[in-house]
Amino acid sequence: MRAMGDVAIFDSRHDAVGGLPVRRALPRAAHRTVGAWCFADHMGPVPWRPGMMRIGPHPHCGLQTVTWLIGGEALHCDSLGSEQILRPGSLNLMTAGGGVSHSEESSSTDTGAFHGIQLWVAQPEATRHGPAAFEHHQVLPKVELDGGGATVLIGDLAGHVSPARRDTDHSGVELNLRTGVTTVPCRESYEHALVVLDGSIRVGSMVIEPGKLAYRGPGHDQLVIEADGPAVVMMLGGVPFGETITMWWNFVARTADEIASARHSWETDDGRFGTLPSHLDRYDAPPLR
Numbered sequence: 001m002r003a004m005g006d007v008a009i010f011d012s013r014h015d016a017v018g019g020l021p022v023r024r025a026l027p028r029a030a031h032r033t034v035g036a037w038c039f040a041d042h043m044g045p046v047p048w049r050p051g052m053m054r055i056g057p058h059p060h061c062g063l064q065t066v067t068w069l070i071g072g073e074a075l076h077c078d079s080l081g082s083e084q085i086l087r088p089g090s091l092n093l094m095t096a097g098g099g100v101s102h103s104e105e106s107s108s109t110d111t112g113a114f115h116g117i118q119l120w121v122a123q124p125e126a127t128r129h130g131p132a133a134f135e136h137h138q139v140l141p142k143v144e145l146d147g148g149g150a151t152v153l154i155g156d157l158a159g160h161v162s163p164a165r166r167d168t169d170h171s172g173v174e175l176n177l178r179t180g181v182t183t184v185p186c187r188e189s190y191e192h193a194l195v196v197l198d199g200s201i202r203v204g205s206m207v208i209e210p211g212k213l214a215y216r217g218p219g220h221d222q223l224v225i226e227a228d229g230p231a232v233v234m235m236l237g238g239v240p241f242g243e244t245i246t247m248w249w250n251f252v253a254r255t256a257d258e259i260a261s262a263r264h265s266w267e268t269d270d271g272r273f274g275t276l277p278s279h280l281d282r283y284d285a286p287p288l289r
């Protein structure tokens with residue numbers, strides 16, 4: 001970690017999901033959550049090839065998945081019966097609640113290099129045992145800033161409010177920056193994280209590039225970003241999450257017993273996570289440690 005002023009920079013961890021190289025920016029030991037954001041995988045970029053991403057049916061509970069592409073295409077299928085092709089500029093938002101299962105795969109035809117981010121949002125106590133749901137949004141608010149444009153995926157920016165569901169006070173904004181300085185308005189009650197998907201930016205003297213997570217705590221009403229060239233940045237914000245979560249595999253819960261119960265439900269296919277017929281292989285849960 002390097003810290004300068006109020007901004008701290010963390011290295012992402014390299015991993016692979018369903019055959020796809022990812023850089024895992026969240027969680028970090030120092031920051032299990034940023035607002036309710038609890039997981040961030042920067043996927044790709046990788047050139048298209050057949051079967052490049054095959055993530056067969058697997059379960060989730062206690063979280064929302066937020067999937068956003070800046071290149072390529074993916075097909076989402078879930079146990080609610082949703083079948084949705086995801087393309088750049090559209091938002092997939094799946095709420096797991098008590099339980100849901102889904103699959104994700106790359107397109108069978110060449111749709112260009114695959115590049116995007118998958119984020120998880122921890123659900124609060126009030127909704128985490130509730131019903132599962134799926135939303136797809138093709139129209140999202142666009143905001144012109146002094147140094148570029150912003151798309152509001154979740155929450156709001158400068159009075160522009162996303163139609164996407166949110167169960168806590170948090171926001172997710174894609175910044176498309178030009179060379180030069182951009183001033184982004186912020187809520188003082190929010191902590192923030194920046195994940196650079198493309199290009200290179202600076203906040204103060206800190207350089208932030210793909211493979212890094214920048215963190216800044218609450219207490220600021222704006223963020224000043226300098227870009228050396230065109231850059232795409234995911235800006236995540238939120239009021240610090242007031243509940244202590246336990247994350248294991250694809251589950252977000254509060255206790256080890258809840259995790260064991262969710263794992264048992266998936267392994268015995270007891271109906272908690274619904275049914276998802278698929279040509280892809282179903283994932284087995286790893287052993288509990």
Ligand code: MN
Nearest residue numbers: 058060065102
């Ligand atoms: Mn998933």
